[in-house]
Amino acid sequence: MMRIEYDKNVDAAYIYLVYPIKEGSVKKTTSLKNNINLDYDAKGKLVGVEILDASKILDKKVIRNAEMEVLA
16 A cells, blocks of 8 residues: 655655554665655565655645644
8 A cells, every 4th residue: 555645844745655663664765865865674675765855856736635643
C-alpha cells in the first residue's frame, strides 16, 4: 500500500512504498538530489522516498491529497 504524508511546517513529503515502515527496518538512505532521499530495507528494496522542499517539486494536487501530518 502506498501512502503520501506531507508536513507543511517543514515543507517535506514522505512517500511510503511500504506502509507502515517498521522502526529500524530502513538500513540505507541514499540522496538522489539535494532534496530527495531514498530509503531501502536490508534486502535493498526501496521502501520510501523523502522529498524536502516538496511544494517546489510536487504538484499542488498531490500535496492537497496527501495525509497531512500535524506536529505539535
